[in-house]
Amino acid sequence: MIYLRIDIHCHIFSEQNTTKFIDKIFQGFTGYGFYKQIKSELKKVPSVEADSMFEKTLAHIKNAGLNKVVLLPLSLRENLLVKEWSELEPNIFIPFLNPPEKKSYNQNLYKYFSDQIESIEYRGFKITNSFRKKKLNDPILKNVFKVAQDYNLPILMHTGYPPPGTKKNVLSYSNPFKIEEFALQFPEVNIIIAHMGYPWVDIALSLAVQYQNVYLDISNLTYMMPNRLKEFLLRAKELIGLDKILFGSDGFIPEMIEMTVNLFEGVDFLRKEEKSKILGENSGELLNII
Ligand SMILES: [Zn+2]
Secondary structure, eight states, X not given: OOOOOEEEEEOOOOTTOSHHHHHHHTTTOTTSHHHHHHHHHHTTSOOOOOSSHHHHHHHHHHHTTOSEEEEOXXXXXXXXXXXXXXXXXXXXXXXXXXXXXXXXXXXSHHHHHHHHHHHHOOOOEEEOGGGGTOOTTOGGGHHHHHHHHHHTOOEXXXXXXXXXXXXXXXXXXXXXXXXXXXXXXXXXXXXXEGGGGTTOHHHHHHHHHHOTTEEEEOTTHHHHOHHHHHHHHHHHHHHHOSTTEEOXXXXXXXXXXXXXXXXXXXXSSSOHHHHHIIIIIHHHHHTTOO
């Protein structure tokens, strides 16, 4: 069987997401290791010139050798962009839905979600409620879990640290430990803990040991902390094996999709078959596309 190569954690890019944009958002971080790592790795990835950001992103996805990319919206507005991109290239993009996460949307949420899922065929949910001062066991998420259960959809939750420079106290709300309630209550809903829950990797791994429906993505760790990633993956392998570990890019510009795939493929501490599991086989099974 030929397995697909899948990125399960990619965001939508707008025209402003260029290499200059990286310098701009990380002004003041020039001495930081992650910034140096991104800058030096990006030198190895030639920027594709294209007519639109959509075309450019597709070109970098192709260069990375990826077959499928899950698009994760961060707001209601981005839900529509994700829908647009996925309709333009349905063979590659897999749309997830960011549900309303504020109390003010609390009318008939179940109906809202099921209507969205049925009309657009979103294939999962992306939860970013820790950016909105809500913990990962917030009651507003209960309806999302109900829909996910009824429609057999995974839920990818932002956990752990936010991107550097985020001016919000996200860490106060994003300890993956809080996921336990939902993991237990909805055993049929597969939950993906983003960024392996860093800095709570041990908690994330403990949840994955305890609950069959808990998965971990390695998004952004390839460029934020490649040395710790080695330790995290070897620890995961020792404890739960590698079947529940999923590759994600989580870049700021399309070039970073290619960059993160290159970084992951270059690791010397996993066998080729182990890398293929993480870089697609596991996500393919989870998303029912193998
Ligand atoms: Zn992300």
